[in-house]
Amino acid sequence: MTSTSDATTNEAAFAHARSVLPGGVSSPVRAYGSVGGTPRLIASARGAYVTDVEGREYVDLVASWGPALLGHAHPAVVAAVQEAAARGLSFGAPTCAEAELADAVIARVPAVEKLRLVSTGTEATMTAVRLARGVTGRPLIVKFAGCYHGHVDALLASAGSGLATLAMPGSAGVTAAAAAETIVLPYNDLAAVEAVFAARGSDIAAVITEAAPANMGVVAPNPGFNAGLRTITQAQGALLILDEVLTGFRVSASGWWGLEGAAEGWAPDIFTFGKVIGGGMPVAALGGPAAIMDHLAPLGPVYQAGTLSGNPVAVAAGLATLRAADTAVYEHVDRAADVVSEAVSAALAGAGVAHTVQRAGSLFSFAFGEPTADASGIPGPRDYAAVQAQEAWRYPPFFHAMLDAGVALPPSVFEAWFLTAAHDADAVGRIVDALPAAARAAADATRP
Numbered sequence: 433m434t435s436t437s438d439a440t441t442n443e444a445a446f447a448h449a450r451s452v453l454p455g456g457v458s459s460p461v462r463a464y465g466s467v468g469g470t471p472r473l474i475a476s477a478r479g480a481y482v483t484d485v486e487g488r489e490y491v492d493l494v495a496s497w498g499p500a501l502l503g504h505a506h507p508a509v510v511a512a513v514q515e516a517a518a519r520g521l522s523f524g525a526p527t528c529a530e531a532e533l534a535d536a537v538i539a540r541v542p543a544v545e546k547l548r549l550v551s552t553g554t555e556a557t558m559t560a561v562r563l564a565r566g567v568t569g570r571p572l573i574v575k576f577a578g579c580y581h582g583h584v585d586a587l588l589a590s591a592g593s594g595l596a597t598l599a600m601p602g603s604a605g606v607t608a609a610a611a612a613e614t615i616v617l618p619y620n621d622l623a624a625v626e627a628v629f630a631a632r633g634s635d636i637a638a639v640i641t642e643a644a645p646a647n648m649g650v651v652a653p654n655p656g657f658n659a660g661l662r663t664i665t666q667a668q669g670a671l672l673i674l675d676e677v678l679t680g681f682r683v684s685a686s687g688w689w690g691l692e693g694a695a696e697g698w699a700p701d702i703f704t705f706g707k708v709i710g711g712g713m714p715v716a717a718l719g720g721p722a723a724i725m726d727h728l729a730p731l732g733p734v735y736q737a738g739t740l741s742g743n744p745v746a747v748a749a750g751l752a753t754l755r756a757a758d759t760a761v762y763e764h765v766d767r768a769a770d771v772v773s774e775a776v777s778a779a780l781a782g783a784g785v786a787h788t789v790q791r792a793g794s795l796f797s798f799a800f801g802e803p804t805a806d807a808s809g810i811p812g813p814r815d816y817a818a819v820q821a822q823e824a825w826r827y828p829p830f831f832h833a834m835l836d837a838g839v840a841l842p843p844s845v846f847e848a849w850f851l852t853a854a855h856d857a858d859a860v861g862r863i864v865d866a867l868p869a870a871a872r873a874a875a876d877a878t879r880p
């Protein structure tokens with residue numbers, strides 16, 4: 433049988449992958465489930481570009497689903513990884529670099545006093561939930577429909593990301609008991625949060641929310657929503673878990689909290705981080721005040737552990753990424769987000785495609801259909817139900833027209849577009865050049 437590495441065409445390589453990996457992928461969001469066609473198998477990536485197994489280059493707006501803030505294979509990150517690898521891949525013992533990474537996070541997010549390193553965002557949110565239950569002695573968790581917090585049993589109900597893409601309400605294999613401990617509310621609806629606390633407040637351990645949701649497409653929190661969650665949870669003795677796995681160190685040096693909470697004077701009890709904190713390697717973390725974090729073992733009774741937690745090679749990549757992510761990087765990514773989102777919007781408008789630009793910091797996505805608005809007056813979908821009601825069928829032809837023109841977008845309308853510090857004028861120009869044909873393809877799409 434032809435192995436993937438022997439296959440000369442992308443089709444043959446994916447056919448082989450499908451025969452040995454469920455769906456041909458190691459994570460469902462990579463499977464082109466909602467756009468159709470064959471995923472490109474990527475052989476290498478540099479800067480703003482990825483290259484597939486046939487040698488075809490694409491401007492990349494996936495950026496490894498967020499981590500590649502600096503662009504792919506940034507020289508400082510690659511050098512740090514090579515140096516760390518040469519010193520040994522994993523020790524199973526504490527290292528100075530772990531504390532240096534904690535220092536780097538605390539310097540950027542001063543609401544964090546202590547950090548626990550884990551390997552994936554899923555582990556970070558899973559541990560945050562356990563910690564909240566351990567601290568409060570309460571069982572229930574409140575989450576919002578459309579917010580994705582990884583594939584934690586208790587957090588998969590009405591999650592966005594791959595579940596939105598594949599139109600799955602939740603996952604088989606999650607027990608009724610696990611699901612019953614999660615209360616799912618509509619996003620951006622503080623009245624619903626108040627009502628659930630009025631009914632069950634003494635049983636609620638925590639509210640978990642994406643700092644700015646980007647897994648149902650981008651839906652920014654209404655002004656005052658996150659602050660309102662803070663006020664309600666504090667008054668009710670519950671914890672607030674701010675999931676910054678996607679936004680942390682990406683939308684600003686201090687994440688979404690830096691754009692909102694720091695300015696408004698509030699902080700969550702637990703932050704979760706991932707993606708950029710590992711610079712493309714498996715690092716994630718949870719952090720918060722020492723009084724909460726010290727409930728974790730070995731100091732406290734809440735158990736959490738990991739053979740590869742704080743892995744020295746992965747931590748080196750994260751540290752190098754955070755150190756290189758200076759003000760100029762964030763300014764560049766913000767500007768590139770302005771240019772690309774405005775160009776897409778202009779192209780769609782030019783082709784007569786009704787849409788809204790959904791934006792939160794440098795993150796953006798597009799919702800297809802006549803703009804809706806809730807009581808906030810902000811145009812476009814403001815919760816999961818509204819997001820799902822859009823003309824999502826316009827996205828696959830748009831996506832494929834862009835791909836054919838050498839631009840790799842996220843393969844789902846329910847995902848954010850990611851720009852990097854490496855998206856220079858040439859890369860942005862290639863995106864802009866591809867837009868008119870893609871917008872026409874979206875315009876010509878017919879409702880299934």
Ligand code: PLP
Pocket residue numbers: 497551552553554555557580581582583593642647675676677678706707716
């Ligand atoms: N939380 C958020 C907000 C995410 O976007 C993700 C992943 O996309 C996760 C948690 C889970 O992270 P991981 O895929 O590293 O397990």
